[in-house]
Structure formats: structure tokens, C-alpha cells
Amino acid sequence: MYPCPLFKKGCGGCPLLALPYPGQLQKKQAHVQKLLGGFGPVRPILGMADPWHYRNKAVSTFAAGPGRSLRSGIYAQGTHKVVPVEACLLHHPALDEAIAAVRTAAAACRYEPFNEDTRTGLLRHVLVRHSRAAGEVLVCLVTAAPELPGSRAFVAKLRQLCPQVSTVVQNINPRHSSAVLGSAEKILYGRGCIQDSLCGVRFQVSASSFYQVNPVQTELLYNQVIAAAALTGAEILLDAYCGVGTIGLSCAGRARHVLGVEVNRSAVQCAVQNARLNGIRNARFVCADAGKAMLDLAASGQRPDVVILDPPRAGSTPEFLTALDALAPRRAVYVSCEPATQRRDLEFLVQRGWHVEHIQPVDLFPHTEHVETVVLLSKGEIDSKKVRVEFSLEDMDMSGFQKGATYEQIKAYVLEHTGLKVSSLYISQIKRKCGLDVGQNYNLSKKEDAKVPKCPPEKEAAIRDALKYFQMI
Known part of the structure; x- marks a missing residue:
């Protein structure tokens, strides 16, 4: 018997739900062992004590219900049919409460769901976020048009039904696109963001911020990263692919200096704001390509002690890994959400003399196929007087990188x-x-x-x- 009534209705969000949680961990452990075990020892996977209601973010899509009623939920697998969702076993309960309040308040204001075929109606989605630290809820109402008639009445009704809502944002997405959020926003109530904390560091979280959805396991993951980095307070740390600075700022109290590098300018601005929010003065963030930044550091004779890299699901690039090799830090900590692309990157580094000290799987998303891995790498010192190796990107086998995502x-x-x-x-x-x-x-x-x-x-x-x-x- 399945614990969730949505499982057989085509939800698809929890493909491992029918497998007891210990079995899920065994499955993921075996997956990591098969992909990465040849590089070094794979430690036992770190799972959740309570693998339910861990998500701090949810998105619900609006649709017309019986008798012109308003409903919201998720698309059934392979269709455009919205399956109504009243509660999800992975959502923090505050998220479902807020979504229900949004539906009621929107219905009271007579807002209609957007119809993609006829291009009529107003409401497309609602995105909600919950702060574990403050208990706040952010509501982002995604509309197809910039006008939201009776917005004050909507906000008042919403906060009456769900007092945990501390800020309400309207996001305008008029595009014929499957993307949830558009580029324009209006703050209808509150600050437009909420605050949460990870590893004792506070972070501003907006509707569009990238922020891990499982705060309990994220702290566990970051603690594994910090332990692997072996920071003593004297190290210079380079945080590549730093995003809004969550990993680098979590490490700042244990390092002499943190340099975060990120190609997304908006994320860098958020990282700078988060450093100021916490009064962290030994962290600096720059908008640049991480690989080029490392080559510039190497050329200037600067060498960080530790490099932490947390690339997207597609993995890193040969240019970045070549720069990492040229920079030659004492340790590199590679965080990955896709062991398959991490395997490709590890092969690249191992061929150049790097050693995998250990591999630590972490279950960040129970009941799904996803698994995170933290890999500690080091490289033995080479006497430059005895050994000189020359190579160019043109001579390297790039086939593994050119295949892209599966x-x-x-x-x-x-x-x-x-x-x-x-x-x-x-x-x-x-x-x-x-x-x-x-x-x-x-x-x-x-x-x-x-x-x-x-x-x-x-x-x-x-x-x-x-x-x-x-x-x-």
C-alpha cells in the first residue's frame, strides 16, 4: 500500500516512495559505489532520521476545477492535466497551509486560472518558501499580466488565513513558456524576502534565489565539506561556483580568507549582501568565470590552500579542471548532485595525478533518485626540477565533456x-x-x-x- 494517494495519480515526484527508506539508502549507496568506488573508499551514505516534510519550497500550478472553482497542484506525468494537491509528504506543512490560503483568498477575489491555449485568465502558479529559522513564509503569486485587481484585499485575506505569511510578491510571467518565474516582480507586502540560516549563518532568500530545499541535510552536507576541507583558521579558501555564497560563508569562520567566484552577477550581489548581513569581513566575492579566475591566480603566484567546487548537474568543464590542476591547491573538495558527471571529472583529475581520499554520499532528497556526493581530492607534491609535463587543451580527450547531459x-x-x-x-x-x-x-x-x-x-x-x-x- 502506497503512503501517498498521489503516487498512483501520475505525480512522479517521489519515484522511490514504494521502497522503504532503508532500502532507498541501500540503492543510492550501491549507485555511488558503482560509479565512483573505483576512485577511492565510499563511506556509508548519510540519510535523514525523519525523511518526511523536509522541503522548504513548493510550486503549485493553478487550474479550473468543477463549477469554475479554483484548484492547484502538479501536472500529471506526461500530460497537461493538473492533479490537485492538498498536502505533500515532502512539503513542510506550512507550505501546504499557505497554498491552501492562497487558493481561498484568490477565489474570494475572483481570480481565474490562466489558460495556455486561449491565453485568458490571470493566475499561473504560486511559489512558496518557508524559513526554518524564523518560521516565516514567502508567497510569490505568478500572474500572466501585470495587473492584479484588488491586491490589497487579496493580501489581507491571505494573511488572515495564514498569519505565517510575512511577505507577498507578485511575479509577472507573460511568456509562452514552461518556466515558472518571469523577470518582473512587485512586492505586495513585506520585505520581498525571508531570512533563513545554515550552519549559523543567516541568508536572505527571495522567490528567485537558489537555496537548498532540505535545510537539515544541507547543514549535514556542508559540515562534511568543512570537515573534508580540514580548515584550521589559517587557510585561504577558494569557493568556485559559489552561487549566493552559502558554502563559502559557512566556512568563513574557519578560514583566514574566502574568495568566492561566480559567473552569475545577480548571485554575486546576493553573496555580498549575505556577507554584510552577517558582518563577515574575511570573504570577498567576484563575478568571473571560475576557471579563468584560477588561471589568473596561478599566473600571479597566488595559491589558495583549499578549493571547493560545487558545479551544476552537468558537472565541471575541462578548462576549469585544467585551471584547478595548474593552481595546485593542497586539497580540493568536489560537491556534486550528479555522480555520473562527477565520475567523468574525477577521471580527468586522476589522470593528472590527483588522488581521491574519500567519497561521502549524502541523501539530500529522500524518496527521489537524487544523491549528493562530497569527494576529497589531494595531489602529491612534484619536484619541478625533475618532472616537467606539457599539454594543451587541443591534445586532450574532450569526448566525455562534449556529450553533455543525459x-x-x-x-x-x-x-x-x-x-x-x-x-x-x-x-x-x-x-x-x-x-x-x-x-x-x-x-x-x-x-x-x-x-x-x-x-x-x-x-x-x-x-x-x-x-x-x-x-x-
Whole structure:
């Protein structure tokens, strides 16, 4: 018997739900062992004591219900049908309470759901975030148009029903796209953000901020990173792919100096604000390509003691890894949310003399297939008078990097960011449109006269977003 009634209705958000949690951990442990065990010892996976209601963020999509009622939920797998969700076993209860209050307040204001086919209606989605530290809830109402009639009445009703809501934001997304958020926002109530804390450091969290959704396991993950870095207070730490600075700032109290590098300017601005919020003066953040920044450091004779890298699901790049090798820190701590691409990157480094000291899996997303890994790497000192190695990027085997993301990685990205389920067939069609190698003949049927369904526009947009994210186009 499944513990969730949505499991058989095509939800797809918890593919391992039918497997008891100890079995899930065993499955993930075996997966990491198979992929990474050849590099070094794999430690026992760190799971959750209570693997339920851990998510601090949720997105719900609006749709019309019976009798023109307003409902919200998730898309059933492979369809545009919204399955109503009253409660989720992974959501913090405050999220479901806030979403229910939004539905009631929106219905009282006679807001109608947006219809993608007719391009009518107003409400597209609601995104909610919860702060474990302060108990606050952020509500972001995503609309198809900038006007929100009766917004004051909506906010008053919402806060009456759910007093935990401390800020309300309207996000405007008029695009014909599967992306949840648009680029324009209005603050309807409060500060427009909430505060949460990780490892004793406070962070400002807005609707669009990247912030880990499982705070309990994130602290566990970061503590593993800190332990692997072996910080004593005297080290210079380089935090590559630093994002809004969560890892670097969590380490700042144990390092002499932290330098965070991130190519996303908005994220760098958030990292600077978070450092100021906590009065952290030994951390500096710059907007730059991490690989180029490391080459510049190496050329100037500067050498951090520790490099922490936490790249996106697509993994790192040969340029970055070559720069890391040239910089030659004493230790490198590689945090990954995709062991398959991490394996490729480790092969690159091991071929250049790096050693994997240990591999620590952490279950950040119970009841899903995802697993995080923390890998500690070191490189023995080489006497430059005796050994000189010359190589260029042109001579390297780049095939592993050129393949980009797998079909499963693209599906996972689209589901996580848009709530849409996309098939390998649809991914194949869009890859062909973009001039990419498909690898498998998903577009051909065994029947000569078979009709092949075409990828809907909103799913095509979502797949293209994923291909851009994985740097395939």
C-alpha cells in the first residue's frame, strides 16, 4: 500500500516512495559505489532520521476545477492535466497551509486560472518558501499580466488565513513558456524576502534565489565539506561556483580568507549582501568565470590552500579542471548532485595525478533518485626540477565533456524547474532541431505509417532551457 494517494495519480515526484527508506539508502549507496568506488573508499551514505516534510519550497500550478472553482497542484506525468494537491509528504506543512490560503483568498477575489491555449485568465502558479529559522513564509503569486485587481484585499485575506505569511510578491510571467518565474516582480507586502540560516549563518532568500530545499541535510552536507576541507583558521579558501555564497560563508569562520567566484552577477550581489548581513569581513566575492579566475591566480603566484567546487548537474568543464590542476591547491573538495558527471571529472583529475581520499554520499532528497556526493581530492607534491609535463587543451580527450547531459538529467532538470514531465522522444526532437546528435533513434517507429507525436511548445521551451543550462546549445 502506497503512503501517498498521489503516487498512483501520475505525480512522479517521489519515484522511490514504494521502497522503504532503508532500502532507498541501500540503492543510492550501491549507485555511488558503482560509479565512483573505483576512485577511492565510499563511506556509508548519510540519510535523514525523519525523511518526511523536509522541503522548504513548493510550486503549485493553478487550474479550473468543477463549477469554475479554483484548484492547484502538479501536472500529471506526461500530460497537461493538473492533479490537485492538498498536502505533500515532502512539503513542510506550512507550505501546504499557505497554498491552501492562497487558493481561498484568490477565489474570494475572483481570480481565474490562466489558460495556455486561449491565453485568458490571470493566475499561473504560486511559489512558496518557508524559513526554518524564523518560521516565516514567502508567497510569490505568478500572474500572466501585470495587473492584479484588488491586491490589497487579496493580501489581507491571505494573511488572515495564514498569519505565517510575512511577505507577498507578485511575479509577472507573460511568456509562452514552461518556466515558472518571469523577470518582473512587485512586492505586495513585506520585505520581498525571508531570512533563513545554515550552519549559523543567516541568508536572505527571495522567490528567485537558489537555496537548498532540505535545510537539515544541507547543514549535514556542508559540515562534511568543512570537515573534508580540514580548515584550521589559517587557510585561504577558494569557493568556485559559489552561487549566493552559502558554502563559502559557512566556512568563513574557519578560514583566514574566502574568495568566492561566480559567473552569475545577480548571485554575486546576493553573496555580498549575505556577507554584510552577517558582518563577515574575511570573504570577498567576484563575478568571473571560475576557471579563468584560477588561471589568473596561478599566473600571479597566488595559491589558495583549499578549493571547493560545487558545479551544476552537468558537472565541471575541462578548462576549469585544467585551471584547478595548474593552481595546485593542497586539497580540493568536489560537491556534486550528479555522480555520473562527477565520475567523468574525477577521471580527468586522476589522470593528472590527483588522488581521491574519500567519497561521502549524502541523501539530500529522500524518496527521489537524487544523491549528493562530497569527494576529497589531494595531489602529491612534484619536484619541478625533475618532472616537467606539457599539454594543451587541443591534445586532450574532450569526448566525455562534449556529450553533455543525459536524457535522464534533462528530464530531471525540466521536472525540477517547471514541473513538466518530458519524454525521451520529445528531447530527441528538440535536440535534432538544435543540430545536436541524438544518439538513439527515438523519432523512428517500427511501423512505416506510424504517427509520431510532436513536442508541445511549452515542453520545447523547457527542454531548450535545459539544453542551455547544460551548455549543450
